[in-house]
Amino acid sequence: MAGLPRRIIKETQRLMAEPVPGISAVPDEQNARYFHVVVAGPEGSPFEGGVFKLELFLPEEYPMSAPKVRFMTKIYHPNIDKLGRICLDILKDKWSPALQIRTVLLSIQALLSAPNPDDPLANDVAELWKVNEAEAIRNAREWTRTYAMGNI
Amino acid sequence: MDSDEDIMYDDDYDDSGNESSGDDDVEFAMVEEPNNPKERQELDEYPYEVLTTEQILQHMNECMKEVNIVVEMPSTVIRMLLNHFRWDKEKLMERYYDGDPEKLFTEAHVASPFAKMAVPAKIAKKEHRRTGPSVEECEICLSTLPSSVMSGLECGHRFCVSCWAEYLTTKIMSEGIGQTISCAAHNCEILIDDATVMKLVPDAKVRLKYQHLITNSFVECNRLLRWCPSPDCSSVIRVQHVESRPVTCRCGHTFCFACGNNWHEPVRCTLLRKWIKKCDDDSETSNWIAANTKECPKCKATIEKDGGCNHMVCKNSHCKTEFCWVCLGPWEPHGTSWYNCNRYDEDEARAARDAQERSRAALQRYLFYCNRYMNHMQSLRLEHKHYATVKEKMEEMQQHNMSWIEVQFLKKAVDILCQCRQTLMYTYVFAYYLKKNNQSVIFEDNQRDLETATEKLSEYLERDITQENLVDIKQKVQDKYRYCDSRRRVLAEHVYEGYDKEWWEYND
Ligand SMILES: [Zn+2]
Ligand SMILES: [Zn+2]
Ligand SMILES: [Zn+2]
Ligand SMILES: [Zn+2]
Ligand SMILES: [Zn+2]
Ligand SMILES: [Zn+2]
Numbered sequence: 001m002a003g004l005p006r007r008i009i010k011e012t013q014r015l016m017a018e019p020v021p022g023i024s025a026v027p028d029e030q031n032a033r034y035f036h037v038v039v040a041g042p043e044g045s046p047f048e049g050g051v052f053k054l055e056l057f058l059p060e061e062y063p064m065s066a067p068k069v070r071f072m073t074k075i076y077h078p079n080i081d082k083l084g085r086i087c088l089d090i091l092k093d094k095w096s097p098a099l100q101i102r103t104v105l106l107s108i109q110a111l112l113s114a115p116n117p118d119d120p121l122a123n124d125v126a127e128l129w130k131v132n133e134a135e136a137i138r139n140a141r142e143w144t145r146t147y148a149m150g151n152i
Numbered sequence: 153m154d155s156d157e158d159i160m161y162d163d164d165y166d167d168s169g170n171e172s173s174g175d176d177d178v179e180f181a182m183v184e185e186p187n188n189p190k191e192r193q194e195l196d197e198y199p200y201e202v203l204t205t206e207q208i209l210q211h212m213n214e215c216m217k218e219v220n221i222v223v224e225m226p227s228t229v230i231r232m233l234l235n236h237f238r239w240d241k242e243k244l245m246e247r248y249y250d251g252d253p254e255k256l257f258t259e260a261h262v263a264s265p266f267a268k269m270a271v272p273a274k275i276a277k278k279e280h281r282r283t284g285p286s287v288e289e290c291e292i293c294l295s296t297l298p299s300s301v302m303s304g305l306e307c308g309h310r311f312c313v314s315c316w317a318e319y320l321t322t323k324i325m326s327e328g329i330g331q332t333i334s335c336a337a338h339n340c341e342i343l344i345d346d347a348t349v350m351k352l353v354p355d356a357k358v359r360l361k362y363q364h365l366i367t368n369s370f371v372e373c374n375r376l377l378r379w380c381p382s383p384d385c386s387s388v389i390r391v392q393h394v395e396s397r398p399v400t401c402r403c404g405h406t407f408c409f410a411c412g413n414n415w416h417e418p419v420r421c422t423l424l425r426k427w428i429k430k431c432d433d434d435s436e437t438s439n440w441i442a443a444n445t446k447e448c449p450k451c452k453a454t455i456e457k458d459g460g461c462n463h464m465v466c467k468n469s470h471c472k473t474e475f476c477w478v479c480l481g482p483w484e485p486h487g488t489s490w491y492n493c494n495r496y497d498e499d500e501a502r503a504a505r506d507a508q509e510r511s512r513a514a515l516q517r518y519l520f521y522c523n524r525y526m527n528h529m530q531s532l533r534l535e536h537k538h539y540a541t542v543k544e545k546m547e548e549m550q551q552h553n554m555s556w557i558e559v560q561f562l563k564k565a566v567d568i569l570c571q572c573r574q575t576l577m578y579t580y581v582f583a584y585y586l587k588k589n590n591q592s593v594i595f596e597d598n599q600r601d602l603e604t605a606t607e608k609l610s611e612y613l614e615r616d617i618t619q620e621n622l623v624d625i626k627q628k629v630q631d632k633y634r635y636c637d638s639r640r641r642v643l644a645e646h647v648y649e650g651y652d653k654e655w656w657e658y659n660d
Binding site: 007 | 291336
């Protein structure tokens with residue numbers, strides 16, 4: 001692999017120096033393009049109290065193409081599917097090279113605070129979220145307790 | 153090559169040749185008859201031009217200039233606006249004068265050319281005052297760099313030139329985007345203009361690809377332009393109005409301007425499109441299977457009926473069930489009536505049979521037309537091989553003291569043969585959808601005549617030609633191809649007349 005681009009080195013340094021509140025992102029010891037990410041469930045959301053593990057990978061074309069991000073911890077969310085894949089515009093067509101790992105993680109945190117069942121990836125979850133939000137939120141809390149507490 | 157001109161000279165030559173040869177053969181007399189349609193077609197010409205990629209660029213620039221005379225704006229802004237209106241100048245002008253130009257710029261995602269003068273100056277000044285000897289951080293590579301290597305559009309988002317180059321190269325080469333590359337900043341929809349792309353992309357290959365993408369979107373947006381569909385051709389046909397008419401590209405390919413398919417006289421574009429879709433549709437194949445096979449009533453293995461006998465024995469070696477093809481009942485009660493099912497008239501059996509017959513009849517009909525269509529398509533491909541054979545023959549004739557121009561009739565014969573095949577091929581598409589009436593009977597007669605004449609010409613060119621005296625050949629070939637051509641014209645004219653007079657009624 002070619003040397004690590006200056007952009008990635010710099011971004012990693014800044015991420016370490018000023019971490020995003022509620023998020024930790026640590027590069028893998030073997031591969032500086034692979035990050036172990038932990039996101040705390042935002043306060044007031046059904047994910048509160050949970051800690052969610054994610055993986056983030058910077059492809060060869062980064063920052064011209066978006067990082068690849070996936071939830072490792074099971075989560076009940078209309079925009080995240082069974083495999084942990086995330087439906088987020090900036091990870092797809094709205095990606096801009098001026099965005100960073102930091103902005104991506106902040107967007108994911110925001111997605112936990114405000115699920116968007118109108119643009120779903122997990123259709124059954126989104127369906128319930130629309131017809132019976134209270135039950136969906138109960139499910140999300142339940143899943144958070146089962147999979148995202150005491151898991152680290 | 154000047155082969156096009158050759159053919160034209162050849163035509164002239166042939167005409168004068170006819171007069172002097174004074175032929176009054178029966179077939180020849182019939183050639184003279186359909187002169188009216190020929191004249192009509194010539195009167196009713198369809199002017200078009202074949203343009204190279206460079207000419208397209210030029211044409212595009214002319215369109216932009218015409219707008220620029222009226223509205224003074226940078227050329228890229230005009231191009232983007234024109235593209236937004238699919239190169240409809242009038243529409244653009246109308247919108248421009250009619251309301252709020254700023255709203256128009258936003259709608260087309262173009263940076264307002266009028267803001268241009270004001271904003272960058274302001275930003276530059278601010279930047280300068282704040283940082284003294286100006287340095288800026290590029291948000292993409294996160295490097296702090298002198299302002300001189302930073303660049304951006306009117307939106308004020310600035311990145312270093314090498315990040316811009318990488319960004320644009322990715323968009324152009326990997327994503328194939330030309331017309332609509334937006335600013336690299338997140339959520340900024342301002343489109344990047346040509347001059348900026350050209351300035352920021354150092355690689356000539358990428359710039360060339362960019363130009364190609366731009367011309368492509370110009371051609372694709374413009375109703376009066378169409379790329380030649382031939383795979384290795386990059387010419388464009390330009391017409392004055394869209395019509396289903398044959399146009400011939402510089403590369404020799406002739407196609408319908410309106411739909412881009414091979415020239416398909418006499419059938420219309422919509423019917424042809426329907427036909428092509430039908431042929432592509434796999435369901436026809438499965439219909440065939442449904443109509444020609446049945447399942448063993450016991451083990452469900454697929455059985456194809458292979459003879460006249462209704463006594464079926466399942467081919468599955470573990471099953472070998474004997475049953476009746478017609479009623480699917482066990483064979484035993486059928487007794488010794490090997491060819492007739494004596495339970496045939498039972499209601500249930502009859503209903504099943506009727507349904508099957510109907511679908512089979514429809515399918516047989518489709519297959520009939522499809523086979524003929526395919527056969528002519530196949531022959532048309534083979535006919536192209538004739539050009540090689542004919543070339544040899546022409547050389548041989550030249551060695552026997554015939555002049556080069558005198559032997560061109562052979563090439564002309566193959567040209568006509570191909571034309572007739574092509575027309576015939578499409579008559580089967582037309583015929584498939586045609587409802588029977590008095591005119592459709594005439595059409596079918598014409599079709600039969602043309603088919604017979606075409607096959608005769610084909611056969612003659614393929615085989616008999618070598619066995620004859622060289623001098624006789626010319627006359628015979630000319631008579632035959634003129635006859636074919638006349639039959640083709642008669643058929644086409646009749647179909648067109650039918651369109652005009654609304655004779656034709658179609659099945660779905
Ligand atoms: Zn940069
Ligand atoms: Zn911008
Ligand atoms: Zn061509
Ligand atoms: Zn057409
Ligand atoms: Zn069987
Ligand atoms: Zn039977």
